[in-house]
Amino acid sequence: MRIEGLRVAILGGRTGLLGQALTKAFGRAGAMAFPLSRKDCDVLDPLCVEKWLDRNDPDLLINATGYTQVDLAEDEPEKAFALNATAPPLLATLAARRAIPFIHYSTDFVFNGSKHSPYTEYDEANSTSVYGISKADGERGLLKLGYDRTLIIRISWLFGPGRTNFVKKILGLADTRRNLSVVNDQIGSPSYTPDIAENTIRLVERDASGIFHLANSGETSWHGLANTAVNLANKDCTVSPVPTSAYPTKAVRPSYSVLDLAKFTRTTGATPRRWEDALRQYVLEDLGLGA
Numbered sequence: 174m175r176i177e178g179l180r181v182a183i184l185g186g187r188t189g190l191l192g193q194a195l196t197k198a199f200g201r202a203g204a205m206a207f208p209l210s211r212k213d214c215d216v217l218d219p220l221c222v223e224k225w226l227d228r229n230d231p232d233l234l235i236n237a238t239g240y241t242q243v244d245l246a247e248d249e250p251e252k253a254f255a256l257n258a259t260a261p262p263l264l265a266t267l268a269a270r271r272a273i274p275f276i277h278y279s280t281d282f283v284f285n286g287s288k289h290s291p292y293t294e295y296d297e298a299n300s301t302s303v304y305g306i307s308k309a310d311g312e313r314g315l316l317k318l319g320y321d322r323t324l325i326i327r328i329s330w331l332f333g334p335g336r337t338n339f340v341k342k343i344l345g346l347a348d349t350r351r352n353l354s355v356v357n358d359q360i361g362s363p364s365y366t367p368d369i370a371e372n373t374i375r376l377v378e379r380d381a382s383g384i385f386h387l388a389n390s391g392e393t394s395w396h397g398l399a400n401t402a403v404n405l406a407n408k409d410c411t412v413s414p415v416p417t418s419a420y421p422t423k424a425v426r427p428s429y430s431v432l433d434l435a436k437f438t439r440t441t442g443a444t445p446r447r448w449e450d451a452l453r454q455y456v457l458e459d460l461g462l463g464a
């Protein structure tokens with residue numbers, strides 16, 4: 174699909190961490206991006222979304238919305254399932270009626286973390302958290318619908334400009350504390366939202382459909398990510414590794430959720446850059462810290 178001149182509707186594109194990066198990347202690539210907020214279109218109200226689509230006639234519909242509060246989801250399962258499981262197939266149905274491609278984002282948290290090598294698209298979703306189960310249900314609903322122009326992109330550990338995220342929170346805390354403790358026994362692939370957006374465009378250019386894994390290359394722990402960010406930003410703060418047992422959370426997170434990027438590379442010919450390089454860009458250029 175040619176990006177130049179493409180009319181792209183991006184649900185979550187106005188305020189979402191990933192949505193904002195998608196809006197910028199599609200704009201830079203010559204598309205006409207329509208970022209939508211909850212006020213423009215509540216995805217829980219498909220009629221409202223349909224009216225918007227009728228009025229604006231996009232060529233591509235992207236769902237970058239989601240219930241993303243992993244711990245709160247344990248107390249609000251109805252809200253998590255409404256947004257993460259019920260809404261995606263309804264949105265895909267609207268895209269199917271118009272015969273336009275539909276892109277949806279899922280998560281590494283659909284896995285329970287029992288593997289010790291990167292998760293491929295063929296591994297079974299087996300999360301035990303409400304968030305992970307609701308996202309896996311959303312994927313299943315889309316696959317069951319069977320609209321062949323659906324692209325599901327599983328991503329992980331997002332950081333980037335425009336909205337608070339793990340790295341930004343750590344750097345804020347590093348201003349007020351001499352020491353931070355961060356878990357070092359959960360391993361994953363950090364992902365810079367502008368890189369996810371650029372690489373989404375690569376998949377769109379190749380008319381990709383089905384499930385793809387996407388992240389920055391490499392892997393680390395939350396401690397590794399926090400420590401690297403604090404060092405890049407030259408903060409006067411040490412980051413100590415602690416086990417998950419020292420920092421219990423309501424939702425159980427996977428101890429290992431690195432995503433295998435081979436299918437993305439086979440399809441696009443591109444290899445995402447390493448997370449350390451992307452983190453440097455975020456800390457030094459986007460946040461203007463360090464050096």
Ligand SMILES: NC(=O)c1ccc[n+]([C@@H]2O[C@H](COP(=O)([O-])OP(=O)(O)OC[C@H]3O[C@@H](n4cnc5c(N)ncnc54)[C@H](OP(=O)(O)O)[C@@H]3O)[C@@H](O)[C@H]2O)c1
Pocket residue numbers: 184185186187188189190191192210211212214215216217237238239240241256278279280281308328329330331332336
């Ligand atoms: N963050 C991560 O580390 C991560 C990791 C893996 C996968 N993902 C997935 O990636 C996607 C994007 O995540 P994100 O971190 O960018 O999310 P986010 O920053 O929490 O943004 C979610 C967006 O969805 C919008 N939204 C929520 N409910 C809505 C509704 N009923 N109608 C319309 N819009 C609604 C929000 O609008 P408001 O600002 O008005 O609330 C916001 O713009 C999600 O599917 C998430 O599951 C995220």
